[in-house]
Amino acid sequence: MSAGVAERAAAGLPLAFSVPRGTTPRIGVGASVHVPATSANLGPGFDALGLALAYGDELVASVTAGSPVGDAVLISGEGEGCLPTDGSHLAARTIREAWDAWGVDHSGVALSLSATNRTPHGRGQGSSAAVIVAALTAAAALLPEELRPSRDDVFELAARIEGHPDNVAPAVYGGLTISWGGEGDAAAPAPRGESAGGRAFRTAVLTPHEDLVALVAIPDVKLATALARGLLPEQLPHAAAAANSGRAALLIHALTAAPELLGVATEDRLHESFRAPAMPASAALIGALRRQGFAATVSGAGPTVLVLARRGAEADAALAELTRLSEGDGPTRIGAEGERVSWRVLEPGLDTAGATVNVHRVAS
Numbered sequence: 001m002s003a004g005v006a007e008r009a010a011a012g013l014p015l016a017f018s019v020p021r022g023t024t025p026r027i028g029v030g031a032s033v034h035v036p037a038t039s040a041n042l043g044p045g046f047d048a049l050g051l052a053l054a055y056g057d058e059l060v061a062s063v064t065a066g067s068p069v070g071d072a073v074l075i076s077g078e079g080e081g082c083l084p085t086d087g088s089h090l091a092a093r094t095i096r097e098a099w100d101a102w103g104v105d106h107s108g109v110a111l112s113l114s115a116t117n118r119t120p121h122g123r124g125q126g127s128s129a130a131v132i133v134a135a136l137t138a139a140a141a142l143l144p145e146e147l148r149p150s151r152d153d154v155f156e157l158a159a160r161i162e163g164h165p166d167n168v169a170p171a172v173y174g175g176l177t178i179s180w181g182g183e184g185d186a187a188a189p190a191p192r193g194e195s196a197g198g199r200a201f202r203t204a205v206l207t208p209h210e211d212l213v214a215l216v217a218i219p220d221v222k223l224a225t226a227l228a229r230g231l232l233p234e235q236l237p238h239a240a241a242a243a244n245s246g247r248a249a250l251l252i253h254a255l256t257a258a259p260e261l262l263g264v265a266t267e268d269r270l271h272e273s274f275r276a277p278a279m280p281a282s283a284a285l286i287g288a289l290r291r292q293g294f295a296a297t298v299s300g301a302g303p304t305v306l307v308l309a310r311r312g313a314e315a316d317a318a319l320a321e322l323t324r325l326s327e328g329d330g331p332t333r334i335g336a337e338g339e340r341v342s343w344r345v346l347e348p349g350l351d352t353a354g355a356t357v358n359v360h361r362v363a364s
Contacts, residue, residue: 052174
């Protein structure tokens with residue numbers, strides 16, 4: 001079990017879900033999982049808002065009787081050739097951590113995993129959250145059908161492992177999510193009439209407006225989330241916090257009912273300006289787009305740039321300008337170390353399904 005999960009349990013917050021003693025994974029069964037990439041924060045919704053994008057990662061997992069070679073992972077796409085291919089891989093470790101947390105006896109079995117990674121790593125699109133959610137979804141699907149944890153149980157454990165629910169929530173549920181909880185040692189309050197059941201995190205899932213379009217510009221440089229978070233100040237003026245609170249509230253309205261308000265609703269006071277020195281090309285791109293009235297923000301911790309627009313002429317204009325700015329010379333092409341930054345511009349669409357899984361028999 002990860003340190004985060006263990007610490008939560010020690011704080012009096014055991015998981016709401018567990019299996020009967022003696023439950024084991026199903027040998028000879030495979031699970032094929034798809035998990036969307038995500039964008040968190042969306043401007044002022046720091047550590048709370050997340051949006052699922054319509055591309056992502058695939059994980060195929062199966063269980064065999066114990067093998068002397070142990071767990072094995074085949075990787076294609078992002079991370080191929082540099083990520084571990086044994087039991088130390090994040091997906092393999094997370095599956096076993098989940099089984100530990102749920103009380104599953106997984107001694108004497110080996111994991112076979114195949115990961116197809118499309119979510120860029122280290123660029124603010126929830127790549128680690130995607131791996132964790134895919135692994136937990138697979139871990140659940142490999143149990144006997146009548147004993148599988150719910151999607152809510154998967155979200156709860158994913159949020160505890162990740163530490164922040166804003167990326168894992170849209171990866172699990174799809175759509176637009178608002179997440180809370182995890183403050184101190186108190187469980188997040190449950191809705192009236194519902195037992196908290198040991199849940200430290202909760203989320204509300206909303207449907208984005210049908211005209212909402214998401215565009216992303218992905219640079220060929222990475223930014224570690226820990227580094228980006230370390231740039232944030234410990235205190236902010238009350239006025240800045242109040243302004244951010246108002247924008248975050250307005251952003252929910254803009255994303256679900258009034259996309260014409262996205263420009264003003266995505267204004268941030270909590271994190272983007274403080275992180276700008278670590279990703280000057282992204283900051284320059286966002287500034288140039290916002291000066292033209294486009295709702296441009298940092299995706300997650302960055303350095304990917306997210307643009308939210310209305311379908312039709314506005315989205316077409318935003319895509320054309322995003323492409324022009326990312327291909328031209330100037331500050332949008334100069335990184336923190338003075339290196340030249342190249343951009344990949346995509347219109348991924350939005351995902352409303354979240355993590356999906358198919359369970360199948362594995363040929364012996």
